[in-house]
Amino acid sequence: xxxxxxxxxxxxxxxxxxxxxxxxxxxxxxxxxxxxxxxxxxxxxxxxxxxxxxxxxxxxxxxxxxxxxxxxxxxxxxxxxxxxxxxxxxxxxxxxxxxxxxxxxxxxxxxxxxxxxxxxxxxxxxxxxxxxxxxxxxxxxxxxxxxxxxxxxxxxxxxxxxxxxxxxxxxxxxxxxxxxxxxxxxxxxxxxxxxxxxxxxxxxxxxxxxxxxxxxxxxxxxxxxxxxxxxxxxxxxxxxxxxxxxxxxxxxxxxxxxxxxxxxxxxxxxxxxxxxxxxxxxxxxxxxxxxxxxxxxxxxxxxxxxxxxxxxxxxxxxxxxxxxxxxxxxxxxxxxxxxxxxxxxxxxxxxxxxxxxxxxxxxxxxxxxxxxxxxxxxxxxxxxxxxxxxxxxxxxxxxxxxx
Amino acid sequence: xxxxxxxxxxxxxxxxxxxxxxxxxxxxxxxxxxxxxxxxxxxxxxxxxxxxxxxxxxxxxxxxxxxxxxxxxxxxxxxxxxxxxxxxxxxxxxxxxxxxxxxxxxxxxxxxxxxxxxxxxxxxxxxxxxxxxxxxxxxxxxxxxxxxxxxxxxxxxxxxxxxxxxxxxxxxxxxxxxxxxxxxxxxxxxxxxxxxxxxxxxxxxxxxxxxxxxxxxxxxxxxxxxxxxxxxxxxxxxxxxxxxxxxxxxxxxxxxxxxxxxxxxxxxxxxxxxxxxxxxxxx
Numbered sequence: 001x002x003x004x005x006x007x008x009x010x011x012x013x014x015x016x017x018x019x020x021x022x023x024x025x026x027x028x029x030x031x032x033x034x035x036x037x038x039x040x041x042x043x044x045x046x047x048x049x050x051x052x053x054x055x056x057x058x059x060x061x062x063x064x065x066x067x068x069x070x071x072x073x074x075x076x077x078x079x080x081x082x083x084x085x086x087x088x089x090x091x092x093x094x095x096x097x098x099x100x101x102x103x104x105x106x107x108x109x110x111x112x113x114x115x116x117x118x119x120x121x122x123x124x125x126x127x128x129x130x131x132x133x134x135x136x137x138x139x140x141x142x143x144x145x146x147x148x149x150x151x152x153x154x155x156x157x158x159x160x161x162x163x164x165x166x167x168x169x170x171x172x173x174x175x176x177x178x179x180x181x182x183x184x185x186x187x188x189x190x191x192x193x194x195x196x197x198x199x200x201x202x203x204x205x206x207x208x209x210x211x212x213x214x215x216x217x218x219x220x221x222x223x224x225x226x227x228x229x230x231x232x233x234x235x236x237x238x239x240x241x242x243x244x245x246x247x248x249x250x251x252x253x254x255x256x257x258x259x260x261x262x263x264x265x266x267x268x269x270x271x272x273x274x275x276x277x278x279x280x281x282x283x284x285x286x287x288x289x290x291x292x293x294x295x296x297x298x299x300x301x302x303x304x305x306x307x308x309x310x311x312x313x314x315x316x317x318x319x320x321x322x323x324x325x326x327x328x329x330x331x332x333x334x335x336x337x338x339x340x341x342x343x344x345x346x347x348x349x350x351x352x353x354x355x356x357x358x359x360x361x362x363x364x365x366x367x368x369x370x371x372x373x374x375x376x377x378x379x380x381x382x383x384x385x386x387x388x389x390x391x392x393x394x395x396x397x398x399x400x401x402x403x
Numbered sequence: 404x405x406x407x408x409x410x411x412x413x414x415x416x417x418x419x420x421x422x423x424x425x426x427x428x429x430x431x432x433x434x435x436x437x438x439x440x441x442x443x444x445x446x447x448x449x450x451x452x453x454x455x456x457x458x459x460x461x462x463x464x465x466x467x468x469x470x471x472x473x474x475x476x477x478x479x480x481x482x483x484x485x486x487x488x489x490x491x492x493x494x495x496x497x498x499x500x501x502x503x504x505x506x507x508x509x510x511x512x513x514x515x516x517x518x519x520x521x522x523x524x525x526x527x528x529x530x531x532x533x534x535x536x537x538x539x540x541x542x543x544x545x546x547x548x549x550x551x552x553x554x555x556x557x558x559x560x561x562x563x564x565x566x567x568x569x570x571x572x573x574x575x576x577x578x579x580x581x582x583x584x585x586x587x588x589x590x591x592x593x594x595x596x597x598x599x600x601x602x603x604x605x606x607x608x609x610x611x612x613x614x615x616x617x618x619x620x621x622x623x624x625x626x627x628x629x630x631x632x633x634x635x636x637x638x639x640x641x642x643x644x645x646x647x648x649x650x651x652x653x654x655x656x657x658x659x660x661x662x663x664x665x666x667x668x669x670x671x672x673x674x675x676x677x678x679x680x681x682x683x684x685x686x
Contacts, residue, residue, distance in 0.1 A: 307439065309463035313415060326439060326463070334582050335439060348462075350439040383421045383467065385443040385459035386436070 046301035051250025076200030083223030091143035115195035155298025164195030186254035277370035302348030408498035431518025550582035
């Protein structure tokens with residue numbers, strides 16, 4: 001069998017063995033309902049307590065009571081957004097960005113139909129948010145500002161601390177929700193220092209299993225629960241606690257906190273090696289994010305005049321997994337809304353590939369991709385109808401290199 | 404991951420007849436860079452036979468496979484044979500395509516059509532066309548989907564060749580309506596017009612056949628839905644285009660019954676039998 005080189009860690013990640021180990025007792029012998037009154041439930045309820053502390057530490061929240069366990073990133077976002085809006089029925093204005101994750105964008109589309117006014121802040125050609133536009137958009141009626149910490153497609157980081165300052169200086173009652181699904185485990189998160197009211201994360205993006213997430217809601221922010229029922233999660237999210245997955249999320253959060261240094265140095269080094277390797281060997285490759293500040297694991301590269309799905313299919317044939325912003329891979333017919341918002345030229349948008357590494361990515365794997373990719377790109381480029389344009393591009397690049 | 408057939412995979416892995424024919428007798432183009440796929444097909448034609456064909460494609464796996472297999476399908480064929488190839492033939496030859504990817508086969512068909520049209524301008528005489536009056540189709544060049552530049556004619560062809568019935572299918576086959584979605588209503592109108600035209604041809608039914616047809620639709624498409632809510636509907640009479648029905652069970656006396664009749668029952672009857680149908684409730 002071909003070896004597997006997994007460079008799609010922004011889509012999902014491998015479960016860390018240590019995480020699985022931490023979950024196992026609660027999938028087997030420790031099955032007690034953590035809310036029960038007998039001694040048997042003590043281990044379960046303690047596991048949840050411990051996990052809550054570990055997630056608190058990952059986010060540097062003040063109090064573990066501010067952490068709510070959810071089933072996924074989308075649930076965290078829905079709980080925060082709908083919960084905060086339902087609690088504050090007087091203000092009807094929301095600000096978000098054009099490059100948010102679909103789970104959030106589609107929710108705002110729905111809220112628009114319910115009478116909310118939503119402003120979508122744009123980004124520049126590197127994917128960096130227009131803070132001036134944000135500043136102008138906040139007004140007295142603004143109930144919520146919702147901005148992702150790091151973008152899933154480009155890895156570009158938003159300056160959350162600065163954003164919070166802007167928002168709060170214009171309207172101190174406006175709540176700030178941050179979708180930190182792509183930031184958790186990749187860069188340090190400090191909800192206190194950054195002035196965040198609510199923040200969502202998803203376990204499977206940092207080596208916990210799918211089906212578990214968390215939402216931070218600071219003690220000053222009130223939300224109406226999305227899922228109503230029992231008293232679990234201090235009445236903010238009903239449903240019997242998913243003990244094994246919560247224990248897994250806790251372990252993953254602990255490992256993520258410990259691993260931040262490695263992300264910042266080693267993962268970044270490998271990402272940069274991959275990026276330089278590709279850009280120096282392939283003339284029709286362009287880095288879509290320019291000099292923007294990014295999480296250490298993500299690289300978004302456009303290959304001009306060719307189409308992304310075909311690149312991915314050829315990569316898949318030799319065991320390499322990546323993803324594309326092309327229309328064809330999504331089934332939606334429209335290319336990535338993120339790359340469109342950045343005005344990535346149409347020559348490159350359909351051939352854009354996202355590479356996302358993890359702490360399990362090895363140097364050998366990166367070397368293999370750098371070795372194999374030029375051949376694949378050449379093969380796909382050779383059947384493109386834009387040979388004239390490609391030739392001109394090649395000549396231009398050769399001149400640039402010569403200079 | 405798309406569920407591609409072995410043949411599709413073989414063709415995108417090892418595309419046949421790739422390249423350009425410098426002295427081609429006809430070149431056809433479909434799609435564009437903006438839309439995310441483009442196909443260029445080059446033909447050498449001698450004595451009304453395609454002697455060689457090559458292609459260049461900017462597109463996904465199924466676009467390359469459609470182009471590649473198309474060149475294999477046309478080499479050695481007469482122009483009259485080539486002209487009869489539809490997008491469905493291309494998809495069938497590939498062992499099928501996922502529904503969302505059918506537009507790739509349509510692109511193959513369009514590029515081929517474009518090449519033949521250009522060749523015709525240079526002297527090829529189409530015998531079939533001389534015998535047919537195609538003047539009614541001329542106005543159909545109107546662009547319906549401005550995002551993907553899809554004309555009414557292209558939508559019409561896709562409906563005809565593939566027996567498409569919904570806007571979603573049209574989007575899968577032609578891309579029309581797949582971006583901003585503003586043209587979806589117009590596409591629905593085109594579908595309605597197409598099938599109403601078919602229906603008008605079916606209108607030479609005897610009164611008994613007509614009543615049976617109406618009754619069949621009520622029994623198979625409307626009644627089961629109402630039964631789910633504890634109600635029912637019964638056909639009382641049919642007078643030409645006026646259909647008289649009686650609501651039964653929970654539906655009778657229900658304050659939403661007018662809504663049920665107008666929004667649900669009448670809509671189904673209009674969609675299936677023509678927009679000139681009226682539904683009348685008998686109390």
